Amino acid sequence: MQFKITGAYSFADTYDVMQPSDGVIARAGRLTGAWRLESSDGRSGNVHINAATAVRFVPNEAPALLGTMVLNMFEYEGSEPETDVLYLAYEASHFQQPGLSQQIITVEGRFVGGRGRYAGATGSLHVVSVNGFIQDGVAEVHLPPQSEAGHPQPLSPDQVRAAVAHYFEGTRSGDAARWASAFATNAVVEDPIGQPALTNAQAILAQGEAFLSAFSSVGLHEKFVEVNGHEAFAYWEGQGTTFDRQAVRFAGINQFRFDANGKVISLRGFWNPDDIQPA
Numbered sequence: 001m002q003f004k005i006t007g008a009y010s011f012a013d014t015y016d017v018m019q020p021s022d023g024v025i026a027r028a029g030r031l032t033g034a035w036r037l038e039s040s041d042g043r044s045g046n047v048h049i050n051a052a053t054a055v056r057f058v059p060n061e062a063p064a065l066l067g068t069m070v071l072n073m074f075e076y077e078g079s080e081p082e083t084d085v086l087y088l089a090y091e092a093s094h095f096q097q098p099g100l101s102q103q104i105i106t107v108e109g110r111f112v113g114g115r116g117r118y119a120g121a122t123g124s125l126h127v128v129s130v131n132g133f134i135q136d137g138v139a140e141v142h143l144p145p146q147s148e149a150g151h152p153q154p155l156s157p158d159q160v161r162a163a164v165a166h167y168f169e170g171t172r173s174g175d176a177a178r179w180a181s182a183f184a185t186n187a188v189v190e191d192p193i194g195q196p197a198l199t200n201a202q203a204i205l206a207q208g209e210a211f212l213s214a215f216s217s218v219g220l221h222e223k224f225v226e227v228n229g230h231e232a233f234a235y236w237e238g239q240g241t242t243f244d245r246q247a248v249r250f251a252g253i254n255q256f257r258f259d260a261n262g263k264v265i266s267l268r269g270f271w272n273p274d275d276i277q278p279a
Contacts, residue, residue, distance in 0.1 A: 001040060001041065001140070001142075002138065002141075003139040003140075003141070004037070004137065004138060005137030005138065005139060006035070006134055006137065007033060008133045009032065009033025009129070010032060010132050011030070011031060011053075012029060012030045012031070014028070015029060025056070025057040026054065027056075028052075028054045028055075029053060029054075030051065030052060030053070031051035031052075031067065031069070032048070032049065033049050034046055034047070034048050035047050035048075037139075043076075045077075045078075046075055047072050047073060049069055049070065050069070052067050052068055053066070054067060064091075065092035066090065066092070067089075067091075068087065068088065069087070069090060069109070071087075071088060071114075073085060073086050073114070073118055083115065083116040083117075084115065084117045085115040085118060086111060086118040086121060086141070087111065087114050088111055089109060089110055090110075090125065091107070091108065091109075092105050092106060092107050093106050093107070094106035101131075102130065104128070104129070105129050106126075107125070107128075108125070108126055108199065109124065109126075110122070110188055110265075111124070111125070111141055118143065120154075120260050121142060121143050122141075122265050123139065123140045123142050123186050124186045125139040126138050126139070142184070142186060144260030144261070154230070155230055155260065155262060160231075160258060162262070163232075163263075164225050164227075164256060166182055167179075167256070168219075168221065168234075168236065171218075171219050171220040173219075174217065176205055176211075180205040180208050182264050183263060183267075184261070184263035184265045186265065187199075187263070188265070189204055190268045191207070191267055191268065192252070192269045192271050192273065193269060193270055214242075215240040215241060215242060216241050217241045218239070218240030220236045222235070222236050223235050223236060223237055230257055230258045230260075231255070231256065231258075232255075233255055234253065234256065235252075235253050236252060237250075237251045238252070238276075247278065247279035248276050250271065250273075250276040250277065251271065252269055252272075254268070254269050255268040
């Protein structure tokens with residue numbers, strides 16, 4: 001489902017921390033507000049939000065804002081109170097303060113499940129607000145397959161292992177599109193950690209193409225996989241050959257999170273391209 005979002009929010013119950021000598025100002029508190037959702041299927045309705053949030057200002061650095069949010073979707077669905085709830089993790093990708101009386105904030109978020117109809121939901125959110133009023137807001141929510149009882153059908157450990165194996169087979173295929181097919185459309189990729197996160201299918205495919213283009217042949221081989229629910233950690237070893245026929249090797253650890261369809265919705269790669277060495 002895709003949503004257009006309008007509405008407003010404000011801080012409440014704030015607590016400020018100041019370190020004048022370091023120029024650090026931090027504010028933690030609760031965010032409340034009401035949003036109106038208009039979905040791609042023609043429905044519309046209101047939701048109230050409750051969030052734990054924090055803002056940090058440091059000299060010569062961009063302000064940082066991040067937190068978690070609850071969207072009370074039972075209001076939109078017309079269901080019983082507290083039955084349908086959606087959870088969001090968010091952070092500001094852009095924070096501008098043109099003047100003391102104006103703040104322009106762009107927030108990116110990812111949905112991380114919920115309750116009722118939204119249990120196991122995934123997706124993304126993009127909101128631009130000016131002084132707490134949303135000027136531009138969109139969201140995409142993916143609901144997992146439902147069992148006959150109406151509850152999300154979780155992946156088994158064997159299904160998670162198969163999804164991990166599918167990902168690594170893609171790295172060895174020499175086909176960036178095949179590798180990228182392991183990801184959900186709303187996946188977030190930080191590979192390696194420290195690089196800007198990739199948040200759309202085009203960027204993920206482009207990264208795969210760039211990686212493959214650096215070698216005449218390359219592939220990652222999973223050596224150890226540990227599964228915990230829909231998450232998995234994999235230690236892998238990479239082998240490749242450069243275009244000047246130099247054999248190379250490298251290694252790392254991947255942290256995966258999968259949706260109910262076995263697609264990667266989060267990948268964090270712990271490795272350093274500078275550590276690629278001759279074999």
